[in-house]
Amino acid sequence: MTVQQAIDIIRARTNDIDAQVFTDNELIHYINLGVSTVANQMIAAMNPYTVKSVNIASSAGVNIPDDFHSMMPGELCYIMNGKVFLEDALTPPRTIRYFSAPATIDDVTDTIPLPSPYTAAVVNVAVELAAMRIGKDVIQERQGHMVMTNVRTAFQTPLGFMGMAAPQSGGGSSADKGQS
16 A cells, blocks of 8 residues: 555545645654554564564674564574674574564655555554544544454453463353352
8 A cells, every 4th residue: 555545545534635634744654653553563463574584694793684673582692782693602604583663654655564454554543643633532443443453452461361362251150050
């Protein structure tokens, strides 16, 4: 999806078809925030799209990649003075994996730098931000977006059940079942 297509959708959903309320630059800012939000959710889910690799060919290390977000868990390396180094026990060359952050958007002709299924979530975040700026309550819209994109916020996942299904109650009480 191009940024202009996203802007057209945001304008339609915020009733700003004539561009009287939001400038393109403001909407591009909201789209960039949406890209960051969705990318961070993808990284938290360890989505393979966000994983890249860099080869460390010598003990001198390599410069941190421009799209670097964070290291993959379990990678035996460290960062110091803007470079990535292998742990002392490892000998180069070795390829390490890291999470990448998408580039920012600067122009309406740019393409949203995430796979197609995630662009709707980016637009949803941008719509929420635009609507909040003009004083709209976006709670119901946010709940709809989370259902549409299957995104859960941290407070919706019971502690202790990360990555597992939370136990479900059958409802009622033990008194209802003839038990005391």
